Structures are given as C-alpha cells and as structure tokens.
Amino acid sequence: MNRRTTRRGLAVASAVVVSTTLLAGCADEVPQPVAGEAFDGPVLTEEQDTQVFTAVADTVAKADKELKGKDLKPRVTGPAYEVRASQLSVAKTRDNAEFITDIPSESQQMIIPTTAGWPRTSFSITTATEDLETPRLVAFEQDSARADYKMWSWVQLIPGVVMPAFADAGIGSEAVPADDDALVATPTDALAQYADVVTLGAKKSSFAKGFELPDADLVAAVASDAQAWKDIEGFDESGAKYTQKFTARKDEVRSVRTADGGALVMGVIDGRTSVKAEDEAKVPALSETQKALLGDADPTNVLNTEYTDMVALYVPPKDSDQKIRPLGYSHVATAASN
Numbered sequence: 001m002n003r004r005t006t007r008r009g010l011a012v013a014s015a016v017v018v019s020t021t022l023l024a025g026c027a028d029e030v031p032q033p034v035a036g037e038a039f040d041g042p043v044l045t046e047e048q049d050t051q052v053f054t055a056v057a058d059t060v061a062k063a064d065k066e067l068k069g070k071d072l073k074p075r076v077t078g079p080a081y082e083v084r085a086s087q088l089s090v091a092k093t094r095d096n097a098e099f100i101t102d103i104p105s106e107s108q109q110m111i112i113p114t115t116a117g118w119p120r121t122s123f124s125i126t127t128a129t130e131d132l133e134t135p136r137l138v139a140f141e142q143d144s145a146r147a148d149y150k151m152w153s154w155v156q157l158i159p160g161v162v163m164p165a166f167a168d169a170g171i172g173s174e175a176v177p178a179d180d181d182a183l184v185a186t187p188t189d190a191l192a193q194y195a196d197v198v199t200l201g202a203k204k205s206s207f208a209k210g211f212e213l214p215d216a217d218l219v220a221a222v223a224s225d226a227q228a229w230k231d232i233e234g235f236d237e238s239g240a241k242y243t244q245k246f247t248a249r250k251d252e253v254r255s256v257r258t259a260d261g262g263a264l265v266m267g268v269i270d271g272r273t274s275v276k277a278e279d280e281a282k283v284p285a286l287s288e289t290q291k292a293l294l295g296d297a298d299p300t301n302v303l304n305t306e307y308t309d310m311v312a313l314y315v316p317p318k319d320s321d322q323k324i325r326p327l328g329y330s331h332v333a334t335a336a337s338n
Contacts, residue, residue, distance in 0.1 A: 114172035155328035176255035271307035
C-alpha cells in the first residue's frame with residue numbers, strides 16, 4: 001500500500017511495550033544450542049528483540065531523513081529493501097515524502113521462532129499508526145550466527161482482519177518450510193495460487209474457491225487499479241488495452257506455525273501491468289509514483305508498470321475446513337517504462 005507518512009519512518013519510541021518489541025540484538029547474544037542437547041525454545045529474548053527493533057528503527061529513520069536508499073543496507077534487506085529504496089527515490093524526485101510507508105515503532109505482539117539453524121525469521125505486529133491506519137506485520141531475518149537481524153518484509157494488515165493465534169513468545173513458534181504439506185496448500189503453492197487470483201480476479205481464477213477473500217485485499221487493490229484506467233474518458237474508444245500479470249517468487253517465502261497447526265505465510269508477488277494504445281496515441285502516467293518513476297521520459301503509446309507486492313496469508317492445516325485468508329499486503333510500484 002502506498003500510504004502517507006512522516007519521514008521518521010521507524011523512529012524509535014521513547015518507550016517500547018515490554019511484551020511487543022521487534023527483533024534480536026547483537027548476533028553474539030543469540031542463544032545457541034548446546035552440543036548433544038535438543039534446542040526447541042525461542043531463539044530471542046524480549047531484550048534482544050528490543051535491541052534489534054532499535055537498530056532497525058535508527059537505520060530506517062536515517063535513510064528517511066536523507067532520502068538515501070543505500071543507508072538502509074545495514075538493517076534492511078530483501079523485498080523490504082527493494083520497496084523502501086524505491087519509495088525513497090520517488091520521494092526525492094517529488095520532494096515529497098507522503099508515499100513513504102509509515103511503520104510504527106512500537107509492537108504489540110512478537111512471534112519468535114524456535115529455529116536452531118540459519119537463516120531464521122522472526123515476526124512482529126506493530127501498533128496502529130498515528131493516523132490510525134491498521135498495524136503492520138513485519139518480518140525480520142538473520143542470515144547467519146554472526147549477522148545482524150534485518151527487516152525483510154512488511155505488510156499493512158487488512159482492516160477488520162482476524163489474526164491467527166500463536167504460541168507465547170516465551171515458548172516460541174516453529175518455522176514452517178516452504179514445501180510443508182501438512183497444510184491445505186504448501187506455503188509456496190498458496191502464494192502461487194493467490195498470485196493467480198490477483199491476476200485473473202475472483203470470478204475467473206480456478207483457485208479463488210480456496211480463498212476467503214476480504215473486500216480490501218491485494219485482489220481488490222489490483223482490480224481497482226485496472227478499473228481506474230478503464231474509467232478514463234475515451235479509453236475504450238481509443239482501442240487501448242490493459243493487461244496485468246502477477247507471479248509469486250518461489251524463493252521468497254517465510255512462514256511460521258500458528259497455534260492451530262496452520263501457518264502464517266509471508267512472500268513476494270511481482271506484478272506487471274501494461275497499457276497500450278494505438279500508435280498515434282499517448283499514454284500518460286496515471287499516478288504520481290508512475291510520474292516519478294518515469295522521470296523525464298516523454299509519453300508514448302505504451303506504459304508499463306512493475307510492482308513489488310509483499311503479502312501475508314493464513315494457510316490452515318490440511319484437516320481444516322477453513323480456507324486460505326489474506327491478512328495484509330503492500331502494493332507499491334517500483335519501476336515504470338514506456
């Protein structure tokens with residue numbers, strides 16, 4: 001989602017809710033398994049979680065202030081880096097930071113993994129924003145024992161969403177492999193199916209029947225984008241065509257077990273939309289972000305826009321009669337060409 005924010009980004013709050021800090025501190029403080037003993041507890045303490053939260057917050061706040069994507073690298077990675085760096089670039093071009101996503105600096109719930117090896121991922125649900133937007137679900141990842149935790153992904157929770165229950169942070173939650181077949185669909189398959197629904201819509205995708213789709217998820221957002229083009233006066237008469245394709249990244253899946261045996265799945269969906277008109281026509285940018293991404297390029301009869309969409313799903317256990325539920329998403333244009 002492209003949402004208005006201040007440039008403080010993840011600015012650290014003066015007080016952090018004790019049970020809801022973000023993620024780990026220095027890598028050498030991470031609990032290690034003892035040789036010959038099983039290790040099945042949480043890999044982070046709340047204190048370590050607070051240290052990571054502070055470090056990530058400071059890094060993002062500095063990048064937001066300077067509008068420099070490279071400043072994110074010490075504590076931001078993966079799709080979160082792609083999206084945030086693009087937002088900062090757009091803000092610098094526009095001299096306006098309104099489209100930089102606000103990620104609150106206080107958390108209301110930690111979801112701590114019990115993973116003994118690496119890479120390992122932890123999750124946190126933030127508080128609502130100052131503008132009373134819904135909380136963000138944030139994923140943090142550590143690549144190795146000596147590496148720092150970095151923000152890997154975030155989504156804005158869908159209004160009214162009911163989050164699944166998780167084990168207490170003091171117990172820890174099991175990481176779920178991308179090919180786990182104890183679910184109604186493996187995490188990888190669930191994301192691929194959802195991408196198909198985003199592309200074709202709930203009425204045309206054969207996978208739609210396996211999802212409980214809310215009114216305000218990524219499927220609805222993409223459909224709204226398409227309708228905005230088709231509502232432009234003269235669009236149909238000009239012979240213009242609008243196409244879209246969204247594809248899940250198979251290697252960008254992070255999942256954690258829910259209390260009922262299901263899984264919270266976070267992943268990335270790459271989107272590409274294209275508007276093509278007759279040779280003599282000109283297709284202008286429709287959004288301020290598209291304008292900034294195009295820069296000084298003169299309009300042509302084609303406009304392509306690429307999206308890096310971060311999503312979160314709840315995938316029920318295989319023996320459940322529940323459907324897969326979208327929990328949140330971030331829909332951000334990161335490239336445009338004509």
